[in-house]
Amino acid sequence: MFYEPDLAVIxxxxxxxxxxxxxxxxxxxxxxxxRDRHLGGQLVKQTHKFFGSEKQHASVxxxxxxxxxxSQLKDLSERAEIWTEATAIGLYEDGVLTVEHQGVYKRIxxxxxxxxxxxxxxxxxxxxxxLPGIYGAGAVQTMMNVHGVKPGQRVLxxxxxxxxxxxxxxxxxxxxxxxxIVEGLPVIGGYIVHAxxxxxxxxxxxxxxxxxxxxxxQSVESAVIARVDSSWNPIPGTEETIPCDVICIAVGLSPLAxxxxxxxCEMRYVRELGGHVPVRNExxxxxxxxxxxxxxxxxxxxxxxxxxxxxxxxxxxxxSLGYKTESYEAERQDCMEQLRSLRxxxxxxxxxxxxxxxxxxxxxRPEVDHAV
Amino acid sequence: xxxxxPSLRIDQHPILDFGDRKTLAFTFDGQPMTGLEGDTIASxxxxxxVKVLGSHFKTGRPRGYYCAIGNCSSCLMxxxxxxNVRTCTEPLRAGMVVETQEGRGYPDVL
Numbered sequence: 001m002f003y004e005p006d007l008a009v010i011x012x013x014x015x016x017x018x019x020x021x022x023x024x025x026x027x028x029x030x031x032x033x034x035r036d037r038h039l040g041g042q043l044v045k046q047t048h049k050f051f052g053s054e055k056q057h058a059s060v061x062x063x064x065x066x067x068x069x070x071s072q073l074k075d076l077s078e079r080a081e082i083w084t085e086a087t088a089i090g091l092y093e094d095g096v097l098t099v100e101h102q103g104v105y106k107r108i109x110x111x112x113x114x115x116x117x118x119x120x121x122x123x124x125x126x127x128x129x130x131l132p133g134i135y136g137a138g139a140v141q142t143m144m145n146v147h148g149v150k151p152g153q154r155v156l157x158x159x160x161x162x163x164x165x166x167x168x169x170x171x172x173x174x175x176x177x178x179x180x181i182v183e184g185l186p187v188i189g190g191y192i193v194h195a196x197x198x199x200x201x202x203x204x205x206x207x208x209x210x211x212x213x214x215x216x217x218q219s220v221e222s223a224v225i226a227r228v229d230s231s232w233n234p235i236p237g238t239e240e241t242i243p244c245d246v247i248c249i250a251v252g253l254s255p256l257a258x259x260x261x262x263x264x265c266e267m268r269y270v271r272e273l274g275g276h277v278p279v280r281n282e283x284x285x286x287x288x289x290x291x292x293x294x295x296x297x298x299x300x301x302x303x304x305x306x307x308x309x310x311x312x313x314x315x316x317x318x319x320s321l322g323y324k325t326e327s328y329e330a331e332r333q334d335c336m337e338q339l340r341s342l343r344x345x346x347x348x349x350x351x352x353x354x355x356x357x358x359x360x361x362x363x364x365r366p367e368v369d370h371a372v
Numbered sequence: 373x374x375x376x377x378p379s380l381r382i383d384q385h386p387i388l389d390f391g392d393r394k395t396l397a398f399t400f401d402g403q404p405m406t407g408l409e410g411d412t413i414a415s416x417x418x419x420x421x422v423k424v425l426g427s428h429f430k431t432g433r434p435r436g437y438y439c440a441i442g443n444c445s446s447c448l449m450x451x452x453x454x455x456n457v458r459t460c461t462e463p464l465r466a467g468m469v470v471e472t473q474e475g476r477g478y479p480d481v482l
Contacts, residue, residue, distance in 0.1 A: 035442065036461065042441075047387045061387070120443045132423040132436025139440035139460075147415035148390040148408075150380040174382045218434050219423045256443075 001107070005031040005081070007317050008097055008110035010088045010259065013041020014303045015295025016116035017069040018310030019317070023114075024073070024080040026318040026325050031108065032073070033086040033099060039073075040066030041118060042138065043303060045145040047173075048166055055338060056304035063145075065303075088117075091263040095290070112290050112317040115260060116310060119253035119274065119296035124158060127213040133220030137167045137250035144174045152246035156223050157181040160205050162302075164250030165194035171248075172201050179242050181205045182225050184232060191347070210234060214247055223247055255297045263288050272354030273299030279360050282336075283316040284309060287360065292317050299354055301342075308338045380419050381408075398468040413459035413470055414440065414447050425449050425459060426473035449473045 005028075009020045012034030020032040038044065046062025057065045073080050083101050090098040097108040121136035123129070133152060135143075137159070140151045155176055157168050160183035168178050181198070186208045188195045195205060212224040212234060227238035254275040261267060266279040266287040277299050278286045285292050294313040295306035312335040319328055343351050382390070393408035400417060407416025414425065414437045424434040425447050437447035442461040451457040452469050455477025459470070 037463070121439060130428075130433060130435070132425070132434055135437070136439050136444075139438060142440040143415055143418065144382065145388060147411055147419075148382045148385075148388070148393075149411075149415045149419045150382055151418075152380070173386050175384065219436065 002096070002109040003031060003106065005029045005108070005110050006321055006323070007031070007112045007114065007314070008033065008108050009114045009116060009314075010097075011041065011116035011118055011295065011297075012036070012039040012082070012084070013116060013118050013295060013306065014043055014065070014069070015118075015297075015306040015310035015313075016041070016114065017066075017073060018307045019114040019116060019292075019294055019314035020080055021069060021073050021076070022311050022314030022331075023318040023323070024076040026315065026323040026328075028079070028112075028318040028321060028323045030080045031110065032080065032082045033088055033101075034082070034084045035087045037084050039070045039082065039084065042141075045138075045141040046303070047145050047170060050304060053338070053341070055334075056307055056342070058304075062303060065307075088259060091115075091259045093264060111321055112292065114292045114294055114310070114313045114317055115297060116293070116295040116306075116313075117256040117259060117297050119255050119300055121249065122252045122254055122274075124211070124249055124251050126211050128216070129214060131214050131216050131220050132218065133216065133245055134214060134247045134249065137163045137248050140246070140248050141167055141170060144170060144176075150174055150176050151248070152220075152244075153177060154179055154244045155246040155248050156211075156225075156242050156244040157248045157250060158211055159183060159250035159252070160185075160188045160190055160195065160207065161250060161252065162190035162194060163252075164248075165190040165198060167248065167250060168198050168203060169194065169201075172198075172203070178203045179244050180225075182209045182211055183207045184210050184228060186230075211247070212239065220245055220247055253296060253300045255299065257297060260286065260291075260293070260297075263291060265291065266360070268358060270299065270354045270357050272350045273358070277354075277358055279358055281360065284313040285316065290317075290320070299351065299358070301351060305339060305342050308335050308342070311335050312339075380421070396464055396466045398464060398466065398470060400470045401472055407464045411464040412440075413449065413451065413457070413462050413464050413468065415460075416464045417459070417470070424472070427475075429475045448477065450477055 007023045007030045009016045009032045020030045024030045043062040043066035049059045086101040099106045143149045156179045215222050222243045226234040267276045292313040294309035423436045426435045437460045438444045440460045447460040448456045449459045450471040
């Protein structure tokens with residue numbers, strides 16, 4: 001037996017929730033699949049207030065946005081069905097999606113699909129990088145803000161992008177010491193407003209530095225860091241041992257695109273977007289007709305952009321089935337404008353550069369840019 | 373472990389209020405332990421000072437959790453006799469029997 005909704009959405013984070021909500025509002029029947037026991041994705045651990053504009057819930061905390069979107073979707077329960085503890089395990093050429101839902105294997109044949117599976121944390125190579133006590137920044141956030149558990153007593157943070165800065169601040173809020181933030185680049189990657197808060201709290205941000213190794217018997221007891229030159233080589237004599245029981249890795253994210261590879265979407269390696277991302281058109285449709293994408297899977301950005309992309313993908317998927325409301329054109333234009341504004345200025349330059357390489361090529365030619 | 377280890381529970385937070393959470397008793401490698409309602413197995417163990425959840429199936433090096441959202445498989449343990457449970461996302465329940473996982477969790481699997 002197949003479940004046959006108008007639209008299936010894979011992933012109940014900010015992008016997937018917005019896609020499901022928008023399509024259900026337009027009149028489509030929607031099935032939302034979420035691997036976890038709760039909706040919201042990584043919003044549920046984001047205790048900080050969002051930037052952007054009012055439309056993207058600026059100045060509202062991520063945790064509050066998650067429950068807001070969830071309750072809006074539950075108000076549409078006659079058209080929107082939600083499956084939690086539902087892991088998408090296969091996506092086939094004939095459009096069949098297979099799912100393990102609370103221990104039961106199920107098959108779905110949706111008319112349209114929005115994939116919003118998000119991203120996973122990148123890792124860093126250094127001796128003893130597998131010691132317990134070395135955690136991803138997202139893991140530290142989950143432990144603290146969802147479960148109420150500190151990762152340890154004294155943390156060395158690797159990475160001064162927005163995640164590294166925000167999690168450092170959240171560690172301080174939870175009463176954990178942050179020894180330093182180590183950043184390989186000569187500049188701080190994240191927003192200066194976050195960096196200033198951390199510096200005011202007395203935490204040094206060491207740019208042009210890297211971690212050389214971790215040390216400890218059963219778990220982390222210290223780390224060795226050093227200054228690097230402009231070619232990223234450690235400068236001898238600058239090594240410093242930092243006592244710490246946690247090393248937090250905040251060196252970026254990679255899109256979780258396995259399902260898209262399986263479905264046969266054309267993929268392209270775009271460094272600026274965090275890894276392999278699907279080729280897509282302006283409507284966020286991939287090279288597999290009817291398969292739309294939204295959120296970090298399309299390229300690593302903020303949750304604000306994920307919500308707008310989810311809105312756009314849900315709107316377009318529903319419209320392509322004839323669920324086209326009077327406000328369709330206005331909503332579409334508004335989404336595009338919001339995305340333009342979120343990606344404007346010097347902070348969005350990398351994203352804009354990356355996105356310029358995700359459009360389908362007019363003539364197929366071999367790729368020259370390979371993953372390193 | 374347990375009583376003597378400095379607690380890693382967050383008791384005061386400027387934004388979050390974890391409220392009064394019910395205590396849940398479970399065992400870890402035969403020792404009695406407690407966690408709180410809303411914990412995963414890994415968060416309860418971590419709060420009690422347990423960082424090593426298993427060992428690598430080839431090298432034997434100690435393993436802790438890494439991603440805490442069910443992506444990376446670094447936190448696999450034996451729970452109520454079942455091997456390879458992702459303890460970072462599995463909710464803690466009263467009476468659970470949690471054991472360190474050696475190798476791949478079953479004696480008959482290489």
